[in-house]
Structure formats: structure tokens, C-alpha cells
Amino acid sequence: MNLVLLGPPGAGKGTQANLICEKYKLSHLSTGDLLRFEIANESEIGLKAKQIIDEGKLVSNDIIINVIKSFFNNNKNSSGYLLDGFPRNTEQAKLLDKLMLELKNKLSCVILLDVDEKHLKDRILSRSKEEGRSDDNEETLIKRLETYFNETMPLIKYYNEAKLLKKVSGVGEIMHINQSINSIIDHL
Ligand code: ATP
Ligand code: MG
Numbered sequence: 001m002n003l004v005l006l007g008p009p010g011a012g013k014g015t016q017a018n019l020i021c022e023k024y025k026l027s028h029l030s031t032g033d034l035l036r037f038e039i040a041n042e043s044e045i046g047l048k049a050k051q052i053i054d055e056g057k058l059v060s061n062d063i064i065i066n067v068i069k070s071f072f073n074n075n076k077n078s079s080g081y082l083l084d085g086f087p088r089n090t091e092q093a094k095l096l097d098k099l100m101l102e103l104k105n106k107l108s109c110v111i112l113l114d115v116d117e118k119h120l121k122d123r124i125l126s127r128s129k130e131e132g133r134s135d136d137n138e139e140t141l142i143k144r145l146e147t148y149f150n151e152t153m154p155l156i157k158y159y160n161e162a163k164l165l166k167k168v169s170g171v172g173e174i175m176h177i178n179q180s181i182n183s184i185i186d187h188l
Pocket of ligand 2: 014033085
């Protein structure tokens with residue numbers, strides 16, 4: 001089983017991804033976490049990515065391809081994948097289609113975590129106090145939301161037309177949202 005978690009910044013993708021991966025034994029790809037790891041290590045990729053992330057823009061597809069390829073190489077014998085934060089634009093979605101073909105595999109479902117802007121702002125500003133991510137501030141958040149609307153939202157149509165999209169409300173109790181997701185997965 002291969003799942004994609006789609007949703008705006010602060011939708012709770014990481015939180016739900018951890019719960020889903022634990023229950024269904026999937027390998028978790030979080031491009032955001034992998035990029036932050038590169039930044040912490042001051043690698044070549046990290047140095048390139050930092051400024052772009054802090055501007056609320058998308059890191060170039062060239063960098064993402066590198067990150068994705070090493071993830072799939074390191075998780076070859078996995079029984080399934082959960083992709084969190086990838087794909088984030090149409091070019092990446094097409095790249096993923098190609099990758100799935102190469103792996104003789106396919107996407108089972110794309111789960112859209114739906115959260116309104118007011119909740120996103122509240123969450124990200126309170127997370128900034130806990131985690132201190134340099135892109136979790138009001139100014140960068142406005143840009144991240146803009147990037148999401150312009151570049152990532154077209155994927156909703158893309159996956160809806162592919163009959164893969166399932167929408168879940170991402171507002172409410174974490175475990176309640178998790179149950180809604182589990183029930184979608186159990187019906188696949
Ligand atoms: P959350 O995880 O809380 O929902 P988020 O989706 O904004 O928040 P991450 O997924 O951690 O956060 O991504 C942080 C930043 O990393 C993005 O704003 C972007 O700059 C960069 N990034 C992550 N994934 C990609 C990707 N697939 N393509 C391009 N840039 C990416
Ligand atoms: Mg995340």
C-alpha cells in the first residue's frame with residue numbers, strides 16, 4: 001500500500017503520518033524532515049535549501065529528486081510507503097507516477113487533510129514556540145500558504161481526476177482525525 005498525505009502547512013501531516021506508519025507498517029518519507037536533516041548537517045543540499053525554505057518557497061525539483069531517490073534506495077524492501085510533503089507540485093506528481101511504474105507499484109490513495117487558514121495560523125504560531133523552526137513565523141507562513149495555493153493545490157484536481165483523492169477534515173482531536181483516516185485506509 002502506498003499513500004500520499006496532502007495538505008497545507010500546519011495541516012498535521014507529520015503527526016498523522018507517524019500514526020499511520022506505525023499502524024500499517026509503512027515507510028515514512030517526509031521531504032521536510034529530510035531537508036531539515038540536511039540543513040542541520042550543513043550539507044551541500046542543506047545549504048542550498050535553507051534560504052528557499054525560509055522564504056516559504058519550494059526547494060528546486062533537482063534537490064527533491066536527490067532526496068527522494070536516496071529515500072527509495074534506503075527503503076527498498078518496504079511493504080509500502082507513506083509520502084508526506086511530496087509531491088508538492090505537478091512536476092513532482094508526474095515524477096512520482098514514473099517512479100511507481102519503475103517500482104512496478106502504484107498509489108493506493110491520496111489523503112487530503114483539510115484545515116482552514118485560521119487554524120493553520122494558530123497552530124504554526126504555537127508550534128514556533130515549541131520547535132523553533134525558522135520557517136514557522138507569520139511572514140514566512142503567509143508565503144508558504146501562497147505557495148501551497150499556487151503550486152500544490154493543482155494536485156487536488158490531478159488526483160481527483162485519477163480517482164485517488166479522499167478528503168478528511170484535519171480540524172479536531174488528533175485521534176479522531178486518525179480514526180477517519182484509518183477507516184478510509186481499511187476500505188481501500
Ligand atoms: P507541516 O509538516 O506542518 O504540514 P509543511 O508542509 O509546511 O508543514 P514541511 O513539509 O516540513 O512543512 O516542509 C517545509 C519546507 O520544506 C517547505 O515549505 C518547502 O520549502 C520545503 N519542501 C518540503 N517538501 C518539498 C517538496 N516536495 N518540494 C519542494 N520543497 C519542499
Ligand atoms: Mg511536515
